[in-house]
Amino acid sequence: xxxxxxxxxxxxxxxxxxxxxxxxxxxxANCKIRKSNDLWYFGLxxxxxxxxxxxxxxxxxxxxxxxxxxxxxxxYNWSITTGADKASFANGGANATSTTSxxxxxxxxxxxxxxxxxxxxxxxxxxxxxxxxxVQVDSPYRLTGGIVxxxxxxxxxxxxxxxxxxxxxxxxHAKYTWYMLSKFNRALNxxxxxxxxSQITSSQTNNLSFTPNGSPGIAGxxxxxxxxxxxxxxxxxxxxxxxPQKPLGNxxxxxxxxxxxxxxxxxxxxVDVQSQTLSRYVDHPALTDVKSPVRSN
Numbered sequence: 001x002x003x004x005x006x007x008x009x010x011x012x013x014x015x016x017x018x019x020x021x022x023x024x025x026x027x028x029a030n031c032k033i034r035k036s037n038d039l040w041y042f043g044l045x046x047x048x049x050x051x052x053x054x055x056x057x058x059x060x061x062x063x064x065x066x067x068x069x070x071x072x073x074x075x076y077n078w079s080i081t082t083g084a085d086k087a088s089f090a091n092g093g094a095n096a097t098s099t100t101s102x103x104x105x106x107x108x109x110x111x112x113x114x115x116x117x118x119x120x121x122x123x124x125x126x127x128x129x130x131x132x133x134x135v136q137v138d139s140p141y142r143l144t145g146g147i148v149x150x151x152x153x154x155x156x157x158x159x160x161x162x163x164x165x166x167x168x169x170x171x172x173h174a175k176y177t178w179y180m181l182s183k184f185n186r187a188l189n190x191x192x193x194x195x196x197x198s199q200i201t202s203s204q205t206n207n208l209s210f211t212p213n214g215s216p217g218i219a220g221x222x223x224x225x226x227x228x229x230x231x232x233x234x235x236x237x238x239x240x241x242x243x244p245q246k247p248l249g250n251x252x253x254x255x256x257x258x259x260x261x262x263x264x265x266x267x268x269x270x271v272d273v274q275s276q277t278l279s280r281y282v283d284h285p286a287l288t289d290v291k292s293p294v295r296s297n
Contacts, residue, residue: 031072031123031131036065039087039119041109041139042191042263043270049092050109051264056190056217063091063108066133071103072125078105083119086111086137112139112183112271114297140191140262140271141183142293145223149175151284153243157229171231171241174285179223180262180273187222192265195226195258197278203252207238208280210256214265228278228285242283251282258287259294 038060042051050062068076080087080096088110089098098105107121117134124130155168165173180188194214208230215224230241239253258278261270274292278285 031125031129032069033066033121033123033131033133034069035133035135036067037061039064039107039109039135039137041086041112041137041271043261044092045266045269047092051266051269053263054190054192054217056219057188057192058190058219059186059188060138063106064135066105066107066121066123068103068123068125068131072127072129074101074103074126076100076103076105076123076125078121078123080107081120081122081132083113083137084110086113087119087121087135107135109137111137113137114183116184136184138182138184138186140180140188140273141295142181143178143260143274144181144292145177145179146287146290147177149177151244151248154229154231156233157231161227165227165229168231168233169243170233171229171237172244172284173227173229173231175225175227176287177223177225178260178274181222188262189222190217190219191222191262192217192270193224193260193262194265194267194270195260196268197256197258200254200256202254204239204254206253207236208254210254210258210278212267214267216265228280230280230285239282245283249281249283253280253282255279 040060040062042053042062045051052062078098084096088108089095091108094110113136117136119135119137120132122132151172151174153167153169154173155166155170180191182188192215196212197210200210232240256278258276259272260274262273263270272294275294276290277288
């Protein structure tokens with residue numbers, strides 16, 4: 001037993017004697033990085049800043065904080081080594097490097113991911129420690145469902161939109177319900193959206209218009225309903241609509257390309273998720289050429 005202890009002591013002395021003179025050497029463990037929340041992209045505003053989601057959206061944000069769980073001494077040099085076109089250290093602009101005095105950094109969405117974990121953020125500290133984390137930037141991607149309430153006769157088209165339209169003989173109403181999904185197939189609960197119209201074509205003289213609008217997010221809800229209504233309770237709509245006929249008629253009034261964007265209720269902003277042709281007939285609406293998703297990746 002004594003001999004064993006002596007051997008150990010000699011061995012330790014030899015190891016100590018082999019150290020280089022001067023400052024003691026320390027082996028830094030790899031830096032372990034965690035994120036504060038999932039990263040999302042909802043488009044850019046007219047001042048090129050990220051569109052922030054409403055408070056009803058609780059699945060993440062357009063920025064996230066990365067923190068080193070076992071930090072060594074600073075400063076800390078951060079870099080986006082892959083996916084610098086999708087994430088940035090600056091809001092609304094490209095910036096792939098950052099130096100911080102604290103062991104954390106803010107990363108902003110710059111665009112959307114096209115494959116899982118296609119963004120890599122790396123860090124080094126002043127003691128030689130290093131680490132990285134892979135993240136993805138999820139985004140609105142497509143709509144599904146298209147649940148249709150068949151056209152029905154109504155007395156008028158109330159504003160704001162009611163839960164139930166008053167039945168009558170002055171025109172028509174139909175409702176389409178859509179579910180919102182992200183690039184990585186997550187239900188988009190609580191997010192806002194908007195619609196817009198383009199390529200408007202009139203097939204006959206009329207005094208109608210296509211009026212785009214937006215809708216705020218509702219907590220826990222990942223779907224929305226688009227109500228199409230045309231009624232003539234005061235005799236001023238030209239041409240005057242009728243209740244749905246059997247079979248439905250083919251007297252076309254006008255048509256337009258309708259586009260849905262998700263991420264904000266500001267008309268014209270957000271991420272495109274679906275386009276379609278909306279046609280308004282005297283006795284009903286119709287959707288054709290529905291395309292979702294609208295982007296290739």
